[in-house]
Amino acid sequence: xxxxxxxxxxxxxxxxxxxxxxxxxxxxxxxxxxxxxxxxxxxxxxxxxxxxxxxxxxxxxxxxxxxxxxxxxxxxxxxxxxxxxxxxxxxxxxxxxxxxxx
Amino acid sequence: xxxxxxxxxxxxxxxxxxxxxxxxxxxxxxxxxxxxxxxxxxxxxxxxxxxxxxxxxxxxxxxxxxxxxxxxxxxxxxxxxxxxxxxxxxxxxxxxxxxxxxxxxxxxxxxxxxxxxxxxxxxxxxxxxxxxxxxxxxxxxxxxxxxxxxxxxxxxxxxxxxxxxxxxxxxxxxxxxxxxxxxxxxxxxxxxxxxxxxxxxxxxxxxxxxxxxxxxxxxxxxxxxxxxxxxxxxxxxxxxxxxxxxxxxxxxxxxxxxxxxxxxxxxxxxxxxxxxxxxxxxxxxxxxxxxxxxxxxxxxxxxxxxxxxxxxxxxxxxxxxxxxxxxxxxxxxxxxxxxxxxxxxxxxxxxxxxxxxxxxxxxxxxxxxxxxxxxxxxxxxxxxxxxxxxxxxxxxxxxxxxxxxxxxxxxxxxxxxxxxxxxxxxxxxxxxxxxxxxxxxxxxxxxxxxxxxxxxxxxxxxxxxxxxxxxxxxxxxxxxxxxxxxxxxxxxxxxxxxxxxxxxxxxxxxxxxxxxxxxxxxxxxxxxxxxxxxxxxxxxxxxxxxxxxxxxxxxxxxxxxxxxxxxxxxxxxxxxxxxxxxxxxxxxxxxxxxxxxxxxxxxxxxx
Numbered sequence: 022x023x024x025x026x027x028x029x030x031x032x033x034x035x036x037x038x039x040x041x042x043x044x045x046x047x048x049x050x051x052x053x054x055x056x057x058x059x060x061x062x063x064x065x066x067x068x069x070x071x072x073x074x075x076x077x078x079x080x081x082x083x084x085x086x087x088x089x090x091x092x093x094x095x096x097x098x099x100x101x102x103x104x105x106x107x108x109x110x111x112x113x114x115x116x117x118x119x120x121x122x123x
Numbered sequence: 124x125x126x127x128x129x130x131x132x133x134x135x136x137x138x139x140x141x142x143x144x145x146x147x148x149x150x151x152x153x154x155x156x157x158x159x160x161x162x163x164x165x166x167x168x169x170x171x172x173x174x175x176x177x178x179x180x181x182x183x184x185x186x187x188x189x190x191x192x193x194x195x196x197x198x199x200x201x202x203x204x205x206x207x208x209x210x211x212x213x214x215x216x217x218x219x220x221x222x223x224x225x226x227x228x229x230x231x232x233x234x235x236x237x238x239x240x241x242x243x244x245x246x247x248x249x250x251x252x253x254x255x256x257x258x259x260x261x262x263x264x265x266x267x268x269x270x271x272x273x274x275x276x277x278x279x280x281x282x283x284x285x286x287x288x289x290x291x292x293x294x295x296x297x298x299x300x301x302x303x304x305x306x307x308x309x310x311x312x313x314x315x316x317x318x319x320x321x322x323x324x325x326x327x328x329x330x331x332x333x334x335x336x337x338x339x340x341x342x343x344x345x346x347x348x349x350x351x352x353x354x355x356x357x358x359x360x361x362x363x364x365x366x367x368x369x370x371x372x373x374x375x376x377x378x379x380x381x382x383x384x385x386x387x388x389x390x391x392x393x394x395x396x397x398x399x400x401x402x403x404x405x406x407x408x409x410x411x412x413x414x415x416x417x418x419x420x421x422x423x424x425x426x427x428x429x430x431x432x433x434x435x436x437x438x439x440x441x442x443x444x445x446x447x448x449x450x451x452x453x454x455x456x457x458x459x460x461x462x463x464x465x466x467x468x469x470x471x472x473x474x475x476x477x478x479x480x481x482x483x484x485x486x487x488x489x490x491x492x493x494x495x496x497x498x499x500x501x502x503x504x505x506x507x508x509x510x511x512x513x514x515x516x517x518x519x520x521x522x523x524x525x526x527x528x529x530x531x532x533x534x535x536x537x538x539x540x541x542x543x544x545x546x547x548x549x550x551x552x553x554x555x556x557x558x559x560x561x562x563x564x565x566x567x568x569x570x571x572x573x574x575x576x577x578x579x580x581x582x583x584x585x586x587x588x589x590x591x592x593x594x595x596x597x598x599x600x601x602x603x604x605x606x607x608x609x610x611x612x613x614x615x616x617x618x619x620x621x622x623x624x625x626x627x628x629x630x631x632x633x634x635x636x637x638x639x640x641x642x643x644x645x646x647x648x649x650x651x652x653x654x655x656x657x658x659x660x661x662x663x664x665x666x667x668x669x670x671x672x673x674x675x676x677x678x679x680x681x682x683x684x685x686x687x688x689x690x691x692x693x694x695x696x697x698x699x700x701x702x703x704x705x706x707x708x709x710x711x712x713x714x715x716x717x718x719x720x721x722x723x724x725x726x727x728x729x730x
Contacts, residue, residue: 027713030720040719047240054240058233059441065226065427066437073426078356079363081425087225091479094236095472101240102472106465113720120722 026120033119039112046104050097061090155538156298163335163546164312167328174320174327181579182725184321184586185252185561186459189725191326193466197473199326200457202333203554204231204474205481207547208289208613210336211521213482217489218497218523221362221424224489226431228482230441234448235478239471242449244464245632245718251725253558254455254624255566258631261710263639263703265571267627270646272566274623275452277650279559280600281616282453283552283593287601290548296518297525297541303602309548310598316553317560317594318587322460325553332550335543337477340484343524343540346531347491355487359425362493366421369498369514374414377512381407410512417513424493436677443681447617450624453558464721485524492523495530502526556593563589607667614679615657622684623650626692632718635711638696638704645692652687656680 030036064071072083178184191199209231217224250256255271287306294305316324351357384407388400420428431437448454458467496502498514502522507515516522528540564586569577627646630637657663659675696704717723 024713027716030716030722031712036716036720043719051237051240054233054236058229058445059438061229062226062431062437062441063434066431066434069427073423079360079425080356081222083222083225083426084355084359087222087229088483090229091232091482094232095476095479098236098239098472098475101236102468105244105468110465116720117722 030116030120033116035112035119036116039109039116043105043109047101050101054094054097057090057093061086153298153534153538153541155535156541157538159538159542160298160545163331163542167316167324167331167546167549170327170331171316171320171324174324178319178321178323181252181565181583183323184583185456185557185565187322187326189460189462191460191466193461193469194473195326195330196457196461196466196470198333198477199329199460200454200470200474201477201481202329202336202547202550203454203457204478205333205336205547206286206551207293207544208285210340210481210485210547211293211524211544214485214489214492214524214527215521217486218492219520220420220428221490222426223428225482225486226427228485230444231448232475232479232482234445235471235475237445238449239468239475242629242632243458243467243471244721246455246458247461247464247467248718248721248724249632249714250459252456252459252565253561254452254628255562255570258628258642259570260631261707261714262631262637262642263707264575266639266643268566268570270643271624271627272562272571274450274619274627274646274650275562275566276559278450278452278616278620278624279555279562279593280596281612281619282451283555283559283597284600284604285612285616286548286552286555287597288604288607290545290552291601291605292519293521293544293548296522297544302605306598306601309552310594310601312549313552313556313597314591314594316549317557317590322456322557325550325557326457326460328546328553329550332543332546333477336547337481337484339528339536339540339543340481340488342536343491343527343531344484344487347487347494347527350491350494358487358490358494362490363422363424365493365497366424367418370414370418370421373513374411374418377407377411377414380512381411383407406510414512435682436679439677439679439682442685443614443617443621443679446621446625446681446685448620450620450628451616452562452620452624453554455628456554456558456561459725463724488524488527491531492527496523496526499526499530502530552597556590556597559593560586560589563593614662615654618653618657618680618684619650621681622653622688623647626685626688630689630692632714634696635715636696636708637692638699638701638707640699640701640704641692641694641696644695645688645690648691649684649688653680653684656684 072081072086074082076082076085177188180188182188213224213228216227246254246257249260253271253275255268255275258271259267287309290309291302291306294300294309295302298305300308316328320327347358348355351361381404384400384404388397388404391397391400431440457470461467461470496516502517504515504517516526518525525537525540525544529537532539564582568585568589569575569582623646626649627642630645631642656675657680659673660678660680661673661676662678664670664673664675
């Protein structure tokens with residue numbers, strides 16, 4: 022890639038918007054996963070009794086919490102892929118087109 | 124080429140045949156397992172033959188021509204992750220400790236969303252065949268590729284040894300094949316898949332196995348749930364009841380035996396064999412103590428147990444699992460097999476779904492095994508039980524899922540699951556070997572030794588030679604390490620991936636001021652710290668070297684070694700005022716534009 026082209030793209034408002042929006046979105050989702058997971062791990066380490074509370078019959082709170090973390094991971098990846106493969110990829114295409122024209 | 128293929132086939136048949144002869148006396152043969160395994164092997168060798176005809180260029184060999192779809196790649200990634208160790212190991216952990224097994228699986232899963240959000244599309248946009256392509260994109264090729272290749276090879280070898288030893292033991296138990304024949308057979312088949320079929324064959328072997336394993340596990344979980352009218356609570360209640368009544372019964376037996384043994388020792392005549400009586404009494408009191416512990420554990424199987432003893436261990440293990448996944452070379456390599464960033468993202472979405480589903484299945488399978496296997500005399504090793512008490516399983520601790528297969532589906536389904544377990548090992552070692560061979564041929568040979576001045580045909584020849592060498596090395600190491608504790612090798616592989624591979628890769632994509640000097644110092648220190656701390660930890664210092672107390676008190680070094688890696692990478696980057704460092708910082712913008720947009724990225728080859 023030529024230095025001029027890099028400069029042009031860096032100055033392109035669409036590119037700046039893409040980097041800012043996608044970066045924010047990706048980091049927010051990552052933080053959700055990290056906070057939920059390490060929160061869970063710390064409860065396991067510090068106060069496991071909290072997860073041993075009976076919910077229904079012999080089933081404890083720990084079971085739905087564990088399954089929910091697995092399902093959450095899957096749903097969050099789905100949310101990211103949906104937005105990235107439509108909105109963000111459209112922006113990338115736009116940037117690529119403007120590079121070709123310029 | 125064809126000649127070599129036939130020779131290897133003959134060797135494989137020989138290993139199998141000689142193995143079967145030796146195994147007949149020891150263990151009843153499971154005919155349906157062998158037939159299904161042979162069907163799998165011939166099918167995958169057919170795929171290898173098909174793939175060999177399509178594997179012409181280096182891009183075909185390393186990255187399946189870049190033509191794998193997101194869905195296929197998702198299955199293949201899930202397949203790499205669902206090794207025999209995780210299928211048998213995690214279900215065995217649930218069987219033994221209940222909920223703690225699920226905590227472990229969750230750690231393995233949560234790395235995936237983060238890899239998707241922060242890494243997958245950048246990797247695809249910047250890389251070609253190996254993650255070293257990305258790490259060395261704007262840094263000096265020779266030192267950074269050497270570092271990344273060393274990290275890859277260390278990770279791959281540790282992982283390979285663990286898989287080979289596990290494979291040998293498992294096959295010995297399932298098929299009645301002697302250990303060394305089993306290891307040789309796995310090694311030969313893996314060399315065939317990789318040298319002839321490259322990434323295309325490796326990927327399809329992995330996909331087929333993933334589908335077989337997911338179907339088999341689904342059937343087992345369904346069979347368990349049908350038994351309980353699809354009420355998880357009924358399953359949990361029954362499992363807990365069985366664990367508690369069994370533990371009570373075992374405790375009564377053990378304490379009675381203990382009382383008898385102690386009385387016999389106390390009233391022993393002077394001419395009696397005191398040593399034997401003392402040994403018996405000691406064993407009896409040990410059994411009674413462990414039975415008492417078991418009673419306490421039995422009531423707690425539905426909540427966290429003693430799995431994470433302290434916050435530092437907890438965070439350290441969490442980091443190793445999360446960041447280690449993002450530094451495993453055989454997993455990272457899969458991002459280069461798809462056409463573009465869009466497909467790379469889809470791969471992770473599907474992979475996360477399959478892996479999460481698989482872990483929920485193993486949880487149900489573990490509890491199902493408690494109900495149907497735990498105190499079922501059919502699956503108990505009576506000889507061992509007579510000495511140790513409790514409920515030792517035939518074939519060892521990792522067998523609950525295998526015995527459950529027999530319990531829910533009879534010998535035919537047991538054969539199916541055994542064959543799938545074997546197939547799983549084959550598929551995972553093939554992916555590992557390909558990753559190791561790529562690091563040797565693409566990073567070390569082509570870039571470091573030949574400075575990129577090498578034609579594709581030669582590079583491919585070198586990678587095939589590297590595959591054969593790695594395969595033979597894996598066989599030899601597998602035989603040498605037969606009796607060793609292999610659990611620490613997987614832990615070490617994850618620690619090295621998290622502390623050496625991940626920091627350099629991550630910072631090369633996200634931190635403008637990273638320089639070659641920083642990456643080299645930080646990555647090497649991360650690698651050294653991880654290895655040193657594992658050696659000084661209880662896992663090696665106490666369990667392997669038999670010292671009384673560990674120098675480093677925690678089992679998982681990641682919290683410390685990852686911190687060391689990041690800290691020194693930062694320090695040696697910001698203090699680097701050389702012209703080279705300035706050029707590397709200046710080159711970040713162009714790299715970042717490519718990683719964000721994919722402009723200039725490697726495309727797919729159409730066939």
